[in-house]
C-alpha cells in the first residue's frame with residue numbers, strides 16, 4: 639500500500655514537472671512572438687470553394703441553433719488537420735467536428751490538439767474574418783455571406799486557376815492575382831468594404847484601385863480598368879466603399895508607362911488579395927498574395943445586381959439592388 643502511494647506521488651511530481659515545462663514553453667513562444675516582432679510570413683491559401691460552401695452551411699445552422707461553430711474557426715480546424723492542403727478535404731470531417739460541438743465540446747479545445755491551429759486561425763482569419771457574419775438590409779438583420787463576387791450579376795466572365803503563371807511585361811515575374819475575362823464596361827463590385835488606398839494609373843495595372851479592409855489585413859488590387867472612364871464617378875483616395883458597391887468598370891488598360899493606354903490584349907479584370915500581418919509587408923520583400931481562384935468560385939453565389947442608367951434612362955439589368963451611371 640505504502641509502495642503504491644509512493645509511486646502515485648512520484649507520478650504526480652513527474653506530471654507537474656512536465657506540465658510546468660509545457661507551460662514555460664508556451665509562454666516562451668508567446669514572449670518570443672511579442673518581443674521579436676515575429677509575424678506570419680507566408681500563407682498558402684488552398685481552401686476549396688466546396689469546403690467553404692459546406693462550412694458556410696454549417697456555420698449558418700450553428701448561428702440559428704446557438705452553437706459556437708464560427709466559419710473561420712471551422713476552416714482553421716480543417717486546415718490544421720490537413721496541414722493546409724485541402725486536397726484531403728472530406729465533408730465527413732466537418733460533420734464530425736460539428737457533431738462534437740453539438741454535444742458540448744468547444745471548437746477551440748478540439749482544435750488545440752493540433753499545434754498549428756493558432757497559425758491557421760490567424761492566417762485564414764486574415765483572409766476570411768469579415769466574409770461571414772451579421773449584416774443589415776433595410777434595417778433587417780441577416781447572417782451569412784457578406785462578401786461579393788467582383789463581377790456584377792448578369793455579366794459573363796470566365797476564369798481558370800492562373801495564380802503563379804509567368805508574366806514577362808517589364809521583367810519576368812509571377813502572376814500574383816486572378817484574371818476574370820469579360821467584356822469592356824462590365825461593372826466591378828467591391829468584394830469587401832474598406833477604404834480606397836490607391837487610385838490612378840500604374841504602369842502594370844493601368845487604371846487600378848487598391849482597397850484596404852477596415853482591419854488593415856487585406857489589400858484588394860483591381861486592375862486594367864476601362865480606358866477613359868475607369869472608376870465610378872467621383873471615387874477618390876480616402877473614400878470608403880461598401881461591399882457590393884460598384885467601384886469601376888472592366889477594361890484593358892495597362893502595360894504602359896503612358897496613361898490611359900489599352901495595351902492588354904484580352905479585356906479582363908485582374909484582381910489580387912494581399913495579406914498584411916505587419917506594415918513592412920505591404921511593399922517589402924515579404925509580400926503575401928493569395929490564390930483567389932477557389933475564393934472567386936465561392937463568391938460567385940453572391941453577385942450584386944445592378945441597374946444601368948444610360949442618359950438618365952434606366953435599363954434594368956438585374957433585380958433592383960444598386961444604381962450607377964454610365965456617362966455617354
Ligand SMILES: [Zn+2]
Pocket residue numbers: 813815816817907908909
Ligand atoms: Zn492578371
